[in-house]
Amino acid sequence: xxxxxQADVVVVGGxxxxxxxxxxxxxxxxxxxxxxxxxxxxxxxGKANRGAGIVLLLxxxxxxxxxxxxxxxxxxxxxxxxxxxxYASMLNSNVELIDKWSGKVDKDExxxxxxxxxxxxxxxxxxxxxxxxDESVPYPWTLAAIDxxxxxxxxxxxxxxxxxxxxxVGVVDLLTHEGAAVGAVGYNIDSGEQYVIGARAxxxxxxxxxxxxxxMWSPARGEGIAAAFRAGVKLANCEYGSFYNWTSLDHxxxxxxxxxxxxxxxxxNVGIKHVKEIHPDINADSIAEWYKQMVAGNGPMHYxxxxxxxxxxxxSVLGSQAVHNRPYADRFWNYLFFNAFTRQTNDVxxxxxxxEFGGLWVDENMATPIPGLFAAGDICVLGxxxxxxxxxxxxxxxxxxxxxxxxxxxxxxxxAVYATEHGPKPLSDEQIAQIDARFxxxxxxxxxxxxxxxxxxxxxxxxxxxxxxxxxxERMKKALARVGELQELxxxxxxEDPHQLFGVNxxxxxxxxxxMFFKASLxxxxxxGWFLREDYPEPSxxxxxxxxxxxxxxxxxxSKERVPLEEYPFQPETA
Amino acid sequence: xNNIIINRELCNGCKICFRACFIDVIKWDDKNKQPIIAYPxxxxxxxxxxxxxxxxxxxxxxxxxxxxxxxxxxI
Numbered sequence: 001x002x003x004x005x006q007a008d009v010v011v012v013g014g015x016x017x018x019x020x021x022x023x024x025x026x027x028x029x030x031x032x033x034x035x036x037x038x039x040x041x042x043x044x045x046g047k048a049n050r051g052a053g054i055v056l057l058l059x060x061x062x063x064x065x066x067x068x069x070x071x072x073x074x075x076x077x078x079x080x081x082x083x084x085x086x087y088a089s090m091l092n093s094n095v096e097l098i099d100k101w102s103g104k105v106d107k108d109e110x111x112x113x114x115x116x117x118x119x120x121x122x123x124x125x126x127x128x129x130x131x132x133x134d135e136s137v138p139y140p141w142t143l144a145a146i147d148x149x150x151x152x153x154x155x156x157x158x159x160x161x162x163x164x165x166x167x168x169v170g171v172v173d174l175l176t177h178e179g180a181a182v183g184a185v186g187y188n189i190d191s192g193e194q195y196v197i198g199a200r201a202x203x204x205x206x207x208x209x210x211x212x213x214x215x216m217w218s219p220a221r222g223e224g225i226a227a228a229f230r231a232g233v234k235l236a237n238c239e240y241g242s243f244y245n246w247t248s249l250d251h252x253x254x255x256x257x258x259x260x261x262x263x264x265x266x267x268x269n270v271g272i273k274h275v276k277e278i279h280p281d282i283n284a285d286s287i288a289e290w291y292k293q294m295v296a297g298n299g300p301m302h303y304x305x306x307x308x309x310x311x312x313x314x315x316s317v318l319g320s321q322a323v324h325n326r327p328y329a330d331r332f333w334n335y336l337f338f339n340a341f342t343r344q345t346n347d348v349x350x351x352x353x354x355x356e357f358g359g360l361w362v363d364e365n366m367a368t369p370i371p372g373l374f375a376a377g378d379i380c381v382l383g384x385x386x387x388x389x390x391x392x393x394x395x396x397x398x399x400x401x402x403x404x405x406x407x408x409x410x411x412x413x414x415x416a417v418y419a420t421e422h423g424p425k426p427l428s429d430e431q432i433a434q435i436d437a438r439f440x441x442x443x444x445x446x447x448x449x450x451x452x453x454x455x456x457x458x459x460x461x462x463x464x465x466x467x468x469x470x471x472x473x474e475r476m477k478k479a480l481a482r483v484g485e486l487q488e489l490x491x492x493x494x495x496e497d498p499h500q501l502f503g504v505n506x507x508x509x510x511x512x513x514x515x516m517f518f519k520a521s522l523x524x525x526x527x528x529g530w531f532l533r534e535d536y537p538e539p540s541x542x543x544x545x546x547x548x549x550x551x552x553x554x555x556x557x558x559s560k561e562r563v564p565l566e567e568y569p570f571q572p573e574t575a
Numbered sequence: 576x577n578n579i580i581i582n583r584e585l586c587n588g589c590k591i592c593f594r595a596c597f598i599d600v601i602k603w604d605d606k607n608k609q610p611i612i613a614y615p616x617x618x619x620x621x622x623x624x625x626x627x628x629x630x631x632x633x634x635x636x637x638x639x640x641x642x643x644x645x646x647x648x649x650i
Contacts, residue, residue, distance in 0.1 A: 041594040050597070050621055167594075189599055213644060215619035219597045249646060251639050294650050328626075335622050339637050350649050452616065452643065459645040466650055499599055499614060 002194045005166070007035035008419040009412075010184060010199035012171045012224060013206030014042025015049070016098075016401055017377025019154045020408025021203050021415070022163040023101065028416040034163045037186060037197065039170035039206070039502075040219070043155040046207060047378070048401050050216050052318060053150075053329045054143045055105075055405075056398035057095045059115060061140035063088035069140050071570050073278050074395045075388025076529045078237075078544055081568035083364045083386045087406050094405040095144050101157040104150035106324040115142040116323055118280065118397055122312035131322040133313070139280050143398045145317065145324040148332055169195050172223065172505055173435040174202060174231040174373070177425040181231065181373035185435045192498035194436060198427050200419035201372050203411050204228060205404075208358030208378035208392075209513040211462045212455055212506075214245065215252050217354050223502075224379050225360065226509035229516075229556075233368050234361040235549040236561075237382035238520040240530055241357025241513075242468040243391035244287050246303065246349050251340035255303060256397075257310035258349055259286035264298040269307075281395040284530045287351045288470040295466075303349040353463045356392035357513055359383040359520075359549065366411035372418055376411040377404040385546060389529025442504040447492030451503030454493060457486055458510050462517075471521055472534040480518040487511050515556050520547045523558045544572075577618040578636040581610060585632035592624035592633050616641075 009025045011018045014036045026034045038045055058066055066088045071077050075084070095113060099105035106114045118141075120133035135142075159165065168189050175183035175198070183198040209222030229235070246258035259282060262271025270293055274286040290301050305311060316322040319333030360368060360380040367374055381387065381403055387394035392403075462468055467479045490508055495501040524547050526540035527533050544563040549556060565571060579600075588608030593601050601624060602613040610624075610633075620637040 040597055040599065044595045044623060044627075045597050050623070190602065215642070216621060218619045249644070251637075252642060252644060291650060331626050332622065335626055336620075339620065339622070339635075340639075343637075343639055352644075456643060456645070459643070460648040463645040464648050464650055499602075502599070 002196055005035065005195060005197045006424065007197065007199045008032040009034045009201045009203065009415045010197050011036045011203045011205055012184060013046070013204070013377065014038030014155065014165065015046025015205070015207070015377070015404070016151055016154065017404035017408045018042070018203070018205035019151065019158050020405045021205055021376045021412040023158050023161055024409050024412030025416040026161050026163050028413040029420060030162065032416055032419055035166065035197070036158070036163060037166045037169050037171055037184070039168070039189060041167045042165055043152040045219065046151070047217060047220065048404055049148050049151045051400060052397065053146045053148045053326065054317070054398040055095055055098065055146055056141050056396055056402040057091045057115070057144055058088065058140070059142040065140045068570055071388070074280065074390050074529070077388065077565065077572045078385070078528065078546070078563060079388035080364070080385040081570060083384050086364055086410070087386050087403065090406050090409065091141070091402055094402055094409070097409070098146060098150065098154070098405060102146070102150035102153035104147040104153055106145040106147070106326055113144045114324060115144050116313070116317065117142045119310065120313050121309070122316060129322070131316045138278060141396060145326055146401070147326040148329040166195070170223065170502055171206065171227065172439050173227045175427050175431055176231055177428065180371040180425065182425040183427055185432055187439065187498060187501070189498050189502055192501065196427065196432055198424055200422050200424055201374065201415040203374040203376055203415050204360065204379050205376040205408065205411070206379060208356055208381070209241065209510060210355040210357070211353055211459065211510065213459055213463055214247065214254070214352045214354050220355070220378065221506035222357065222509040222513045223505055225358065226512045228360055228368070228373070229512060229551050231370060231373070232551050233370055233373070235359035235383050235516065236361050236385060236546045238357065238359040238516045238549050239524050239547055240382055240389070240391050241355055241359065241517055243354040243356045243393070244351035244465070244469060245282070245354050247352035248344055249348065249350060250344045250346070252352060253336065253340040255349060256282070256314060257308040258303045259283070260309055261304040261307035262286065262290065262349070263302040263304060264293045265300055265302070266298060281397055283395070284469060284532050287465060288532055290351055291465040291470045300348045301350070302347045304347065351465055351469070353468060356381070357517060358392065359516070361548070365414040366407050367414055372422065374411045374415045376407040380407065389531060391530045439501065439505060442493050442495035442501055445491060445494045447494045449489060449492040449494060451493060451495070451500055451507055454486065454489070454507045458507070458514065462514060470532050470534055473522065476518050476522055480515065483511055483514045483518065516549050519556050519558045520549055523547045523560065576616045576641050577620055577638050579612045579615055579618060579624070580634045580636065581612070582632045583609060585630045586610070587630050589629060591627050591629065595623040595627045597621065597623065
């Protein structure tokens with residue numbers, strides 16, 4: 001049975017990026033029929049309600065000041081500076097809008113957002129028990145805090161604004177007509193019922209690829225990226241999609257600031273040399289140091305938490321009322337911390353692959369190169385090139401919600417304008433049948449392999465630091481070959497229900513993302529920012545370029561595209 | 576695997592645990608108005624089902640040793 005729906009703007013994904021898109025599209029033109037399609041349940045789904053709940057804003061700093069600092073110390077000019085400046089100019093109003101939509105941004109008694117700069121030092125307490133911080137840090141931004149149930153409130157706001165919702169339907173492919181996006185095909189994750197959705201404009205806001213390794217990043221399985229690739233999009237900065245966080249094998253919860261107190265088994269602090277005066281967040285060099293120490297036989301590696309200068313700030317913000325008033329977030333963090341840290345038996349740390357691979361190429365208006373197809377949120381963070389030579393969260397924590405909201409606010413009006421100017425197009429029954437045949441094939445498979453067995457094999461390729469962070473041609477070619485072997489095994493994957501059908505589709509997407517990741521990584525023959533090569537330890541002398549991934553007759557094709565610095569206001573000091 | 580315990584006497588059938596799960600571990604039994612813990616081996620102990628249950632009828636007991644993580648493939 002097939003359900004057929006028609007919308008002016010269909011938004012795939014109902015977390016903060018999708019909701020910001022839908023609200024702003026609807027408010028741009030209230031006559032438009034705006035539909036959010038969510039694989040799970042909008043308001044609860046996604047990652048933006050299970051993190052720290054901090055959101056970046058500029059405070060008193062200017063967008064130009066932020067951009068210049070960011071280019072110099074983090075992005076290393078591998079940025080689209082037009083999008084970076086647009087992002088910076090909307091950071092303060094992002095927070096005002098989230099508060100308007102949800103009422104959940106923490107404020108003081110005067111109604112002012114309560115903020116705290118990353119890396120601030122705890123210097124005392126007020127008589128009422130509130131923490132006092134020295135905020136003289138060199139970073140031109142600050143952080144507000146949101147209670148983690150805010151997305152449910154944003155969904156309610158969207159409904160009141162007239163946005164429609166379809167939950168429990170995962171989009172698996174896009175529909176095109178003469179090269180333009182004209183709709184999507186999805187399936188109900190409980191019943192397996194097919195949904196064919198025609199639309200004048202489509203916005204992908206369904207998250208990125210996090211390789212299904214670290215727990216809180218588990219829902220990001222790359223299906224939107226794979227669907228977009230099959231439809232013919234272009235991608236960029238895929239080789240930066242390997243963010244690692246410190247974690248303990250006892251519980252897999254993240255640690256922050258480990259590099260300040262990372263010790264080898266001989267008792268030497270080997271992390272501190274990678275912490276420079278400007279150290280806004282974890283850097284790739286400290287993760288690579290872990291790898292080098294382990295290869296040299298100096299492991300296991302230890303974390304002396306009591307020496308981490310970030311801990312007073314972190315423990316004041318997360319699961320505490322010392323700074324913010326966030327009762328729901330406090331409950332969430334306290335449950336999580338209790339479970340995790342009561343199980344911790346030692347101080348051994350390892351880098352856990354988070355990933356955040358989201359390379360959909362978008363311009364300053366969040367438009368992909370496919371007419372009628374737009375993107376917002378994690379799926380296009382890297383491809384927007386707003387953050388340059390770094391992995392998400394871009395060495396500025398609090399940026400996930402910030403980029404999701406920013407990009408949704410841009411994509412919504414862009415899609416609304418496009419939908420107004422373009423009428424509905426016919427949907428191809430042949431395309432719909434092909435998508436159905438592809439997606440449902442595992443139900444008819446004679447194989448015996450379960451999706452989780454494939455997940456375990458993919459993890460073994462992606463998690464090793466020597467493959468995905470401190471890279472070398474030889475290791476990457478082996479990893480890519482293994483990805484190819486696993487792709488050959490896809491027909492062996494068997495599904496017996498809609499949940500498993502989605503499981504297979506997620507595996508197919510993950511393997512495609514892995515192929516893009518290693519091919520793009522092999523193309524970048526240098527070390528730059530978060531991207532490290534053991535065999536090419538220095539930045540290239542050929543200038544700044546983006547590695548671009550494209551679909552050439554169904555194959556993953558990579559090439560280089562020069563960064564057009566002459567079009568941008570800020571130039572590298574050495575150029 | 577993680578143990579997700581439901582006190583079925585306390586459960587009021589509100590469906591919030593089902594909605595709260597962000598990776599489809601929990602399905603819903605429409606006939607009996609009760610959650611079904613369909614895929615506990617995939618649970619990532621985010622605890623959203625537990626902290627959102629208005630009746631405190633659900634508890635997640637993580638078993639981290641079984642968590643799917645490539646422990647032998649770190650380097």
